[in-house]
Amino acid sequence: MWKADAVALADRISALLTVVRSAEAEIGALLMEIESRGVMELFGYRSVGRLFEHLADVPKAAAENVVKRARALTSSRNLDGTPIPAVAPTTGAAALDGRLSTPMIDTIVGVMTQVPPEHRDNAERDLLSFAEEAGHKQVAALGARILAHLDPDGTEPDTTEPDTTEPATPSRELSLRRKRSGVWELQGRFDDETGARASALLDSLAERRRADDGPDFRSPQERYGDAFSDAIDLALNSPDLPMQAGERAHVMVAVSLEDLKSGVGQATLGDTGRISAAEARIHACDCQIIPAVLGGKGEPLDLGRLRRLVSPGLRRALYLRDRGCAFPGCHRPPRHCQGHHIRHWADGGPTELGNLVLMCGHHHRLLHRSGWQVRIAADGLPEFFPPVFLDRRRKPRRNNLHEPLPFAA
Ligand SMILES: [Zn+2]
Numbered sequence: 406m407w408k409a410d411a412v413a414l415a416d417r418i419s420a421l422l423t424v425v426r427s428a429e430a431e432i433g434a435l436l437m438e439i440e441s442r443g444v445m446e447l448f449g450y451r452s453v454g455r456l457f458e459h460l461a462d463v464p465k466a467a468a469e470n471v472v473k474r475a476r477a478l479t480s481s482r483n484l485d486g487t488p489i490p491a492v493a494p495t496t497g498a499a500a501l502d503g504r505l506s507t508p509m510i511d512t513i514v515g516v517m518t519q520v521p522p523e524h525r526d527n528a529e530r531d532l533l534s535f536a537e538e539a540g541h542k543q544v545a546a547l548g549a550r551i552l553a554h555l556d557p558d559g560t561e562p563d564t565t566e567p568d569t570t571e572p573a574t575p576s577r578e579l580s581l582r583r584k585r586s587g588v589w590e591l592q593g594r595f596d597d598e599t600g601a602r603a604s605a606l607l608d609s610l611a612e613r614r615r616a617d618d619g620p621d622f623r624s625p626q627e628r629y630g631d632a633f634s635d636a637i638d639l640a641l642n643s644p645d646l647p648m649q650a651g652e653r654a655h656v657m658v659a660v661s662l663e664d665l666k667s668g669v670g671q672a673t674l675g676d677t678g679r680i681s682a683a684e685a686r687i688h689a690c691d692c693q694i695i696p697a698v699l700g701g702k703g704e705p706l707d708l709g710r711l712r713r714l715v716s717p718g719l720r721r722a723l724y725l726r727d728r729g730c731a732f733p734g735c736h737r738p739p740r741h742c743q744g745h746h747i748r749h750w751a752d753g754g755p756t757e758l759g760n761l762v763l764m765c766g767h768h769h770r771l772l773h774r775s776g777w778q779v780r781i782a783a784d785g786l787p788e789f790f791p792p793v794f795l796d797r798r799r800k801p802r803r804n805n806l807h808e809p810l811p812f813a814a
């Protein structure tokens with residue numbers, strides 16, 4: 406009789422474990438749902454990890470582990486809305502059934518993050534079927550064998566210490582998600598070397614601005630955010646960027662000609678996003694974003710795209726003349742700059758030296774949005790008129806910071 410009791414007790418524990426594990430997996434799935442809807446909008450928290458830390462009253466590291474596990478088990482969405490499959494989706498389904506312990510999930514996920522995508526289905530199936538009869542330590546040993554088989558030249562699995570169940574940290578991962586509010590969230594982890602390079606790149610772009618438009622009040626985070634945006638522009642402007650169907654990678658913005666001219670109204674960015682027509686006007690100024698200009702009935706208008714693109718020869722001439730952002734006091738070199746049409750091409754402004762000024766992204770925006778104005782002076786160089794609140798007389802200013810070219814003196 407006591408034996409029957411022991412079996413009943415163990416059975417009861419097993420049954421409860423199934424409930425607990427299944428509930429934990431569902432919590433993970435719910436956290437991912439919250440993340441995709443926007444935890445800031447729903448709860449005012451910066452991350453689902455932080456939210457769960459408070460909801461569950463657990464230490465930060467424990468909450469982050471729950472989130473990290475959920476990410477590996479739950480599919481999310483790509484930039485263009487297409488789903489990114491989870492690293493271990495079948496494991497996610499088994500976890501929801503309550504069949505896997507937490508160390509087992511972490512073991513499988515740790516192996517799966519190192520398996521090349523084309524082998525993931527097979528590897529996950531093998532690991533999961535072994536998991537039905539073996540403990541997580543044995544599954545970890547099988548995982549090490551699978552990885553050694555897939556990468557025979559890689560590091561030898563540590564056979565002297567088969568108990569290494571600690572999942573290996575993936576060396577690089579990045580997720581970029583668009584939330585319904587139109588705000589994008591970037592999250593990732595990198596190996597030391599990539600991190601150091603990224604930090605050096607952003608540091609070089611995130612310096613405080615010194616220019617005539619006043620002191621730079623941006624927080625370090627804001628400066629890094631702007632630096633990231635500049636880094637994207639630099640990469641998109643690189644001639645080494647791979648082509649997509651014979652074209653540079655670009656984002657389409659659809660806007661009506663009327664809205665583009667007036668800067669009032671809305672434009673559609675990419676597949677889903679919406680931006681103001683004023684913003685579209687800035688992007689379209691140097692065709693950083695290729696605008697699809699639509700007529701009154703939504704029909705695409707060809708406004709002579711080649712004519713409004715700044716040709717390489719014209720860009721060189723612009724570089725030689727302005728030698729960097731032409732805004733008074735700005736240090737930015739030409740590679741950070743865009744050609745601003747003084748009279749917008751949508752309003753009939755020509756794409757020629759006399760109608761273009763080289764400007765960094767920040768000052769380009771400032772020029773479009775504020776009371777600053779620019780013209781090409783009689784000597785052929787750009788000069789800027791400050792808004793009245795800065796200088797009542799609006800005395801023109803020039804940028805004299807860029808060193809003159811040795812042969813131009
Ligand atoms: Zn412009």
Ligand SMILES: [Zn+2]
Pocket residue numbers: 730731732735736737764765766767768769
């Ligand atoms: Zn500038």
